[in-house]
Amino acid sequence: MNVIIHKPLSEGTLEVVPSKSITHRALIAAALAEGRSLIKRPLESEDTEATINMLRALGVKIEKTPEGIVVESNGIQKPTEILFANESGSSLRFLVPVALLSEAEVTFDGKSGLRKRPISEYLKVFDQMGIEYTQFGENLPIKIKGKMVPGEYTISGNISSQFVTGLLYALPLLKSDSKLILSTPLESKDYVDMTISIQSQFGVKIEEIENGYFIKGNQKYCEKTFEVSGDFSQAAFHIVAGILGANITLSKIEQNTQQADEKILNIAKMMGADIFYENGTIKPITGITYGRVIDLSQCPDIGPIMAVLCALSEGTSHIINASRLRIKESDRITAITTELNKLGAKISETKDGMIIEGVKNFKSNMNLYSWNDHRIVMALSIAAIKTDGPIRITGAEAINKSYPTFFEDYVKLKGVISYE
Numbered sequence: 001m002n003v004i005i006h007k008p009l010s011e012g013t014l015e016v017v018p019s020k021s022i023t024h025r026a027l028i029a030a031a032l033a034e035g036r037s038l039i040k041r042p043l044e045s046e047d048t049e050a051t052i053n054m055l056r057a058l059g060v061k062i063e064k065t066p067e068g069i070v071v072e073s074n075g076i077q078k079p080t081e082i083l084f085a086n087e088s089g090s091s092l093r094f095l096v097p098v099a100l101l102s103e104a105e106v107t108f109d110g111k112s113g114l115r116k117r118p119i120s121e122y123l124k125v126f127d128q129m130g131i132e133y134t135q136f137g138e139n140l141p142i143k144i145k146g147k148m149v150p151g152e153y154t155i156s157g158n159i160s161s162q163f164v165t166g167l168l169y170a171l172p173l174l175k176s177d178s179k180l181i182l183s184t185p186l187e188s189k190d191y192v193d194m195t196i197s198i199q200s201q202f203g204v205k206i207e208e209i210e211n212g213y214f215i216k217g218n219q220k221y222c223e224k225t226f227e228v229s230g231d232f233s234q235a236a237f238h239i240v241a242g243i244l245g246a247n248i249t250l251s252k253i254e255q256n257t258q259q260a261d262e263k264i265l266n267i268a269k270m271m272g273a274d275i276f277y278e279n280g281t282i283k284p285i286t287g288i289t290y291g292r293v294i295d296l297s298q299c300p301d302i303g304p305i306m307a308v309l310c311a312l313s314e315g316t317s318h319i320i321n322a323s324r325l326r327i328k329e330s331d332r333i334t335a336i337t338t339e340l341n342k343l344g345a346k347i348s349e350t351k352d353g354m355i356i357e358g359v360k361n362f363k364s365n366m367n368l369y370s371w372n373d374h375r376i377v378m379a380l381s382i383a384a385i386k387t388d389g390p391i392r393i394t395g396a397e398a399i400n401k402s403y404p405t406f407f408e409d410y411v412k413l414k415g416v417i418s419y420e
């Protein structure tokens, strides 16, 4: 699907879509609880669907109802089929340790991009646990056989926090205590804090210790009714749209939900933006912003939209500590640099970030490419606010990964688009 943006989004009020990260986590905690849970206001997207399908293959009953998703579980069962994570890094990495609780042979696979994303930290843990595995490609498919055993395990903290989340889900269900030690400082730590917070709401406690986590064994997840909060990673696109010129108000976006991308508020303010935030409502004010040093080690997903804001800010910005942007759905450093430069931005890549000289406006270009990455499509659609004519984004269906209604919302906000 190609999208042509004839006129950018310009005004309106939008209810922020539910959080992808929280939806994945609530579904998994509910699947690990014996009994019946209800997940209210879940995100519906390709990624959350991957988690649902994988949990179903592990014997969990999941039903979509008008009230939300009902999850009924009797524990994790031997899988009935290959666990297919599609393109969702979270679904794959969260569910590897969970699936191993079945003590059966499990095969994981995913679509092209995910097949190349690292799974290395689990291989280290499998070696320490004596679990056997065979890989049939660069990373996936992988066939795993063995039993998770409690103990002390060491992994790196700077490849993906998703390995930590996956282990924290499964280890409390083992018969005795475990420790997870991080050999390098943990990046994207808020995501792990979110995991721990959601686990505690389902009755499981994790203790943070120096260099890692202590996980008491023999714990139980409890059934629960849980409501998903609005997604800061998606709100970030509309916040930047507001700063760049659109008159947008965002509703249903609660504060302090341990979302890493809530950091967009402080980063944008540091760049000179005015943003009002009260009672779950955000109102960004259009105005001038200034280039700054922006550290993305804790909030990588706002990388593409921060590049847009920096490219249109006065002076020079340095995006630093962002090497993991290269191992997402696309190499997001190369992808956003290439596409924004086609619009006249002045961005150069560094090994782990970008140096961005601000420009006042973008020119139009009818040939922008999604790089099969939802966050690149959304960032380019917001960049259209400062182009001097229409833009075409090819491969725009990538938005289905996390925000299938993105263009419907774009039109609600008075954007004019057509599809090819």
Ligand SMILES: O=C(O)C1=C[C@@H](OP(=O)(O)O)[C@@H](O)[C@H](O)C1
Binding pocket: 020, 021, 090, 159, 160, 161, 162, 165, 187, 188, 191, 192, 300, 301, 324
């Ligand atoms: O735990 C999560 O929900 C996520 C963690 C982050 O990954 P990394 O820890 O690999 O940076 C983030 O980029 C991803 O989109 C979602």
Ligand SMILES: C=C(OP(=O)(O)O)C(=O)O
Binding pocket: 047, 087, 088, 089, 090, 091, 301, 328, 329, 375, 402
């Ligand atoms: C990288 C992302 O997700 P995941 O790692 O779950 O594929 C994302 O949503 O930007």
